[in-house]
Amino acid sequence: MRAVVGLWRWRHNPLCRATDLTEAWVALAALLLICLAAPATGWVAGALTNASLQQSARLQQEQRHPVTARVLDPAGGTRARDAGPAGDHRPRRPVAAQWTAPDGTRRTGTLTTSPAGAAPGDTFRIWTDDRGRPVDRPLTAATARDHAVLAGIGTMLLTAGLVEAVRRTVVRGLVRRRYERLDRAWARSGPDWGRTGAGG
Known part of the structure; x- marks a missing residue:
């Protein structure tokens, strides 16, 4: 997430590579998803689970x-x-x-x-x-609610973990691309390294 801090400073920095900027935007998007989308997903999952379990609890209490x-x-x-x-x-x-x-x-x-x-x-x-x-x-309303809360928390954590896994995968690809470009640049300039009159 350190890439997010320097995102605006890097926009006009001549040393900033395209992959640096991409990494910063990916980190910012991941942060927003973890802070906003993961809790929303957990809340929706918890609410749906609670509705289903409360209905099951009512049926069980009627039939048992x-x-x-x-x-x-x-x-x-x-x-x-x-x-x-x-x-x-x-x-x-x-x-x-x-x-x-x-x-x-x-x-x-x-x-x-x-x-x-x-x-x-x-x-x-x-x-x-x-x-x-x-x-x-029979299942009680309180037990159903507790199970729904756990389901919501589990879904939120799973969503956050998935977002972080995607971010790490993207960053790993960006780092690999950086090294490939560095290797190609070194291959072009390596034979002339340290030679006088080689235009260096």
């Missing part, structure tokens, strides 16, 4: 219902360490349980519950769909 399940007896099997509500990492184990579906029918099945020492007769809350099948907890 909290019910109380009652432990019948341990179902056997190994204990697992699953993430429960709010990042809870308590040991969980499968149990045979009974619950009432939203349509009023009784259901029985194997569920995982926390704490691991659940005894017959203990109750715990689960989420079911309209048919009474156990499902994951």
